[in-house]
Amino acid sequence: MKALLTVNSNGWEPDREICFNCVSRYTRVHDQLATAFPHFAEQDIKILPTPFRLEAPDELRGRGITIAFLDSGFYAHPDLTRPKNRILKYVSVVGRTRPEDLHKPQISSWHGMMTSVVAAGNGQMSGGLYRGIASEANVVLVKVGQASRIRHEDIEAGLRWVIRNRKKYNIRIINISAGGDHEDSYLFDPLSQSAEEATRAGIVVVAASGNAGLDAAHPVYPPASSPSVITVGGLDDKNTFDSADDDMYRSSYGPTVDGLQKPEVIAPGIWVAAPILPGTQTAEQAELLSLLENAGDSELRGIIMQHPGLDEDLDHAAELAPYLLRHITWIKIRDNNVISGHYKHVDGTSFAAPIVSSIVAQMLEAVPDLKPHEVKIALIKTASRIPHIEIDRQGWGRVNPRAAIHAAMVLRAERKKSEKKAAPRATPAPRARRQAVKK
Structure with missing residues (x-):
């Protein structure tokens, strides 16, 4: 302890x-x-697992719920495919869909791989330690861009694909860790209109607010600026359990061009455990650093010699004393955010949004007929504000999974009670009169 x-x-x-x-x-x-x-x-x-830092209930894992992710690219990471493949569909709206691309580590793959695993990964490569809150949810992966750019109209196309296919894959949540090209009123912007349409179709839309909180304008772009979307800002909890340490990440905030307060809630936007894209030099370097960190002094030089060319600094330092090698290793682990050979910690509202999506999956598992507006109300009602942070920056505050699930149950009960009262009572049929039989 x-x-x-x-x-x-x-x-x-x-x-x-x-x-x-x-x-x-x-x-x-x-x-x-x-x-x-x-x-x-x-x-x-080194990094607290997301379910523990938010005290999410362990008994709810997003079972029976499908989350659609709209992103620049994806990878079929073991945390999503082993022991059971929970990727129901992969599709590209920016070109030909090639299923084999899902198994190739490409420069466009890492962002969507991280967002989907942060929400729904089962921690396969960490023995279950670094799992997402919705670790048994199914996922649909929709490629809406390239590594260099995601266009406004392509996010819209991705949303429309999900709306058309929602029943086929039981898609209840859309996670969008990307933003459009420009600010616009939701009344006229086609992307925002698509997000509103998705909500009317019964899908909960969750979007990252963006990372421009330190800019003078700190704009929130569509679809995060849409009124029905649950927009998520970034919390910096300093990787501790002490709420006194809570602060804000540099996330974008409103009011929007329509005067809407955004974000609605905040979730960890830094110190978030995420997978490293397998088959890349980054992954090989992380594995080397992890080996060195856990090796004995007498093993350090040999390990470096067995991996020539992976890290030029370590190659040149191989003959140094063990304590110096350990210091160099520690610096590289720190500077590269390495947790282990398979995970690193990342930052950005791109990762805060899927955390909220995973909480929504818990809520929908607990209350399957929950409506999108009820999900939003439950999250807002149970969030807690950071005392020293402006309301505009944090919305209603830090998400509380357990309280949000309970609030969702209460909202459903109230709705059912209201529906029962509003239902017209059947008029009883008149009793048939008995006619006297003449004798």
Whole structure:
């Protein structure tokens, strides 16, 4: 417990007092980790797994729910395909759909791979540790751009494809970790109109607010600027459990050109565990750094010599003393955000949005007939604001999965009660009169 507190509570030392809430949360997470991962070492938890940092209920995993992801490209990562392939469909609206592309590590693949796995990955490559909150949800992957650019009209085309195919794949959620080319009123913008149409069709649309929060204009582009869309900003929780550390990521915020407050909620937008694209030099370098981090002093030089050309700095440093090699390794792990040979930590509202999408999948698993507007109301009602942050930047605040699920159940119960009251009562049929029989 002391090790977990030390690693994940900035500035805390064993001789200092700690808050009881922090200890309580750490105890729960420690027990969950120990149960699920009996052999984990506390000092190895560099980045807190998303389900634990948001205290998402473990019993709901998005079962029976399909999330469609609109992004520049994708990869069939093991966290989505093993032991069961949960990718129901891959399609491109920007060219010919070639299923084999899903298995090729391309420059356009990494972003969509990360967003889909952040939401729905099962942590296969980490023994289940770095899973998404909706780790049993199905996914549909819709390619709407290239690595260099995603166009306004292509996101619209992706939305329309999902609307047409929603029933075929039981698509209940659309995650859009991309934005259009320009600001525009939702009343006239075709992309925003498509997002509104998707919501009317019963699909919950979740979009990233963007990362321009430090710009003077801090614009929110379509479809995130649409009124029915759940727009997600970025939370910086400093990779700790202490809510006193909570701050804002540099996410874009409103008001929009229509005067709408955006984002509605915030979710972790930094220190988010995500997969490294397999088969790339980045993946090979991460595996090398992970090997060095876990090796004994006598093994360091040999490991570097067995992997020539992967890292020029390490090649030149191979003859240095072990303590210097360890220092170089540590710097490279830090600078490259490496968690392990298969994962790194990433930042951006592109990753905050799929976290909210995964929470929505939990809500829909718990309450399958929940309406999109009810999902939004439940998330807003149960979010908690960061006291020292302007309301415009954070909306209604930090998402609370467990409370949102409970609120969704209450909303459904209230709707059913209201529907029952509004239903017209059947008029009883008049009783037939008995006629006297004359004798």
